[in-house]
Amino acid sequence: MPEDSIDSARPAAAASGPRTPRERARARTVSDIIRLGREHLALHGAAALSLRAVARDLGVVSSAVYRYVENREELLTLLLIDAYNELGDEVDDAGAAVPAADFGGRFVALGRAVRDWALREPSRYALLFGSPVPGYRAPAGRTTGPGTRVVVALMTILDDAFRAGQLSVEGRRHPAVAAGLTGDLATIRAEFALAVPDDLLARGTLAWTSLFGAVSFEVFGQYGEETFTDRAELFGHHLAVLAEVAGLPAADAAP
Amino acid sequence: MPEDSIDSARPAAAASGPRTPRERARARTVSDIIRLGREHLALHGAAALSLRAVARDLGVVSSAVYRYVENREELLTLLLIDAYNELGDEVDDAGAAVPAADFGGRFVALGRAVRDWALREPSRYALLFGSPVPGYRAPAGRTTGPGTRVVVALMTILDDAFRAGQLSVEGRRHPAVAAGLTGDLATIRAEFALAVPDDLLARGTLAWTSLFGAVSFEVFGQYGEETFTDRAELFGHHLAVLAEVAGLPAADAAP
DNA sequence: TGCATTGCGAGAGCAGTGCTCTCAACTTCA
DNA sequence: TGAAGTTGAGAGCACTGCTCTCGCAATGCA
Numbered sequence: 061m062p063e064d065s066i067d068s069a070r071p072a073a074a075a076s077g078p079r080t081p082r083e084r085a086r087a088r089t090v091s092d093i094i095r096l097g098r099e100h101l102a103l104h105g106a107a108a109l110s111l112r113a114v115a116r117d118l119g120v121v122s123s124a125v126y127r128y129v130e131n132r133e134e135l136l137t138l139l140l141i142d143a144y145n146e147l148g149d150e151v152d153d154a155g156a157a158v159p160a161a162d163f164g165g166r167f168v169a170l171g172r173a174v175r176d177w178a179l180r181e182p183s184r185y186a187l188l189f190g191s192p193v194p195g196y197r198a199p200a201g202r203t204t205g206p207g208t209r210v211v212v213a214l215m216t217i218l219d220d221a222f223r224a225g226q227l228s229v230e231g232r233r234h235p236a237v238a239a240g241l242t243g244d245l246a247t248i249r250a251e252f253a254l255a256v257p258d259d260l261l262a263r264g265t266l267a268w269t270s271l272f273g274a275v276s277f278e279v280f281g282q283y284g285e286e287t288f289t290d291r292a293e294l295f296g297h298h299l300a301v302l303a304e305v306a307g308l309p310a311a312d313a314a315p
Numbered sequence: 316m317p318e319d320s321i322d323s324a325r326p327a328a329a330a331s332g333p334r335t336p337r338e339r340a341r342a343r344t345v346s347d348i349i350r351l352g353r354e355h356l357a358l359h360g361a362a363a364l365s366l367r368a369v370a371r372d373l374g375v376v377s378s379a380v381y382r383y384v385e386n387r388e389e390l391l392t393l394l395l396i397d398a399y400n401e402l403g404d405e406v407d408d409a410g411a412a413v414p415a416a417d418f419g420g421r422f423v424a425l426g427r428a429v430r431d432w433a434l435r436e437p438s439r440y441a442l443l444f445g446s447p448v449p450g451y452r453a454p455a456g457r458t459t460g461p462g463t464r465v466v467v468a469l470m471t472i473l474d475d476a477f478r479a480g481q482l483s484v485e486g487r488r489h490p491a492v493a494a495g496l497t498g499d500l501a502t503i504r505a506e507f508a509l510a511v512p513d514d515l516l517a518r519g520t521l522a523w524t525s526l527f528g529a530v531s532f533e534v535f536g537q538y539g540e541e542t543f544t545d546r547a548e549l550f551g552h553h554l555a556v557l558a559e560v561a562g563l564p565a566a567d568a569a570p
Numbered sequence: 571t572g573c574a575t576t577g578c579g580a581g582a583g584c585a586g587t588g589c590t591c592t593c594a595a596c597t598t599c600a
Numbered sequence: 601t602g603a604a605g606t607t608g609a610g611a612g613c614a615c616t617g618c619t620c621t622c623g624c625a626a627t628g629c630a
Contacts, residue, residue: 082577082627106446107362112616123619124579132617191361191445192535200540231486233565235555240545248542266529266553270521272537273528280447282527285455287503290495298521300490305560310488337598337606367587378590379608387588 106187143184148209163221164311171299218264229307267306361442398439403464418476419566426554473519474509484562522561
């Protein structure tokens with residue numbers, strides 16, 4: 061159970077330790093606020109998240125919560141990090157359940173984990189990948205870490221596959237990777253210590269955005285009400301094609 | 316009573332014609348409200364759209380606008396239809412500027428039109444393709460028509476290409492289209508009088524969701540601040556790969 | 571142990587929101 | 601001209617984010 065999964069609160073029990081009883085009480089209240097915020101977020105959506113309502117649930121007057129959370133934005137940021145980490149955890153867990161050498165299977169597992177979480181937590185997914193909350197800009201410094209866990213996991217799969225000699229798009233058209241991209245791709249390659257060459261890296265980026273495009277369409281209701289009855293199968297097919305797009309081998313037989 | 320929603324209001328001057336002067340004045344006020352709403356939407360985003368602010372700009376007290384618009388949702392629906400139609404118009408225009416037989420080129424033109432509009436109108440794009448506005452559900456009856464214009468245009472390209480014998484994915488893996496999908500795909504094929512077979516239709520669906528996935532990532536700021544400096548080139552590459560995914564031929568030489 | 575410091579919750583208050591209702595003025599039409 | 605319908609203004613309710621002050625109580629130090 062993700063009790064207090066805030067950046068500082070999570071390893072708090074081990075790392076710094078709640079020194080004074082006052083700090084313990086404070087940390088507990090903050091984690092209560094986050095828990096209630098998460099419930100409100102899941103129930104009513106991000107834009108309807110109300111500090112006053114959280115205060116009521118906390119059994120406290122509204123001004124009191126401002127002792128613990130600077131403002132509504134701050135709470136949204138905490139919930140953003142919280143959600144990113146929960147998604148990242150589930151993606152990691154799903155990937156660990158697949159043999160490391162089954163690169164296609166790892167990709168499919170990652171995709172399914174994202175979709176499962178998104179369908180289970182549509183409001184929190186919307187907070188991460190939907191339209192930005194009005195007037196709210198996530199502070200890059202605190203969110204980029206948790207926010208990049210999925211793409212890092214994906215790139216790791218591609219890189220592992222490439223190093224194993226199992227990532228290629230031979231026999232297909234190779235749209236030229238424009239000169240303007242080589243610099244950016246080189247930066248990415250260096251930042252994450254990847255070996256994947258330009259064209260495969262660009263294709264991996266497409267697989268990444270496409271994965272979230274498919275999930276977002278489903279979560280945000282862009283498919284009509286009844287256009288697709290078996291959306292899991294549709295998504296499964298899309299994942300298989302996306303693996304092909306990225307140059308991954310087909311997944312091993314399903315367990 | 317808000318009879319004249321956008322769809323009917325736009326060609327109103329020609330179609331039904333504002334009969335009485337009173338109705339003329341009313342239609343004019345409604346269209347003023349929509350225009351102001353569109354400005355507010357573009358400027359401050361959907362969730363910050365305030366009927367009171369629109370009323371102020373209209374030079375009228377807040378309760379007066381409720382004579383013309385049932386509630387905030389109603390205005391959002393009008394703006395939704397408005398935006399869908401503007402996007403649809405631009406996509407149609409872009410497609411018309413490409414030779415009909417250049418199927419790859421038509422696909423690229425469609426994709427670029429979507430991206431251009433989205434980057435120019437991020438708040439309105441977010442209203443259409445971002446997280447659903449809290450508590451707001453678009454009324455299917457009024458929005459599905461305008462809301463499907465882009466996907467219909469895309470499917471038309473694929474169908475045209477297929478009928479011209481230029482849509483195929485030979486030589487690539489063919490992830491099996493699961494049995495659960497054949498029924499849905501057949502329904503789609505019948506509804507839009509398409510000839511495209513199952514696997515290509517499913518791939519077209521992926522190209523569709525992936526296109527919007529790429530655009531959404533860019534508009535919603537999922538790429539970091541400085542990860543990609545030349546996003547137009549990245550998008551161009553993605554479009555080329557997506558055309559390949561859908562089985563389209565490469566676009567003819569750019570004009 | 572006694573005291574100053576600090577943290578905290580309550581409450582009032584401001585400015586904004588969506589929305590409803592009533593009332594008076596105005597326009598339209600018979 | 602008079603009845604009917606339409607409109608805008610204004611007051612009001614319940615809600616929001618957020619600020620400020622005040623008094624209580626826990627805390628930490630001498």
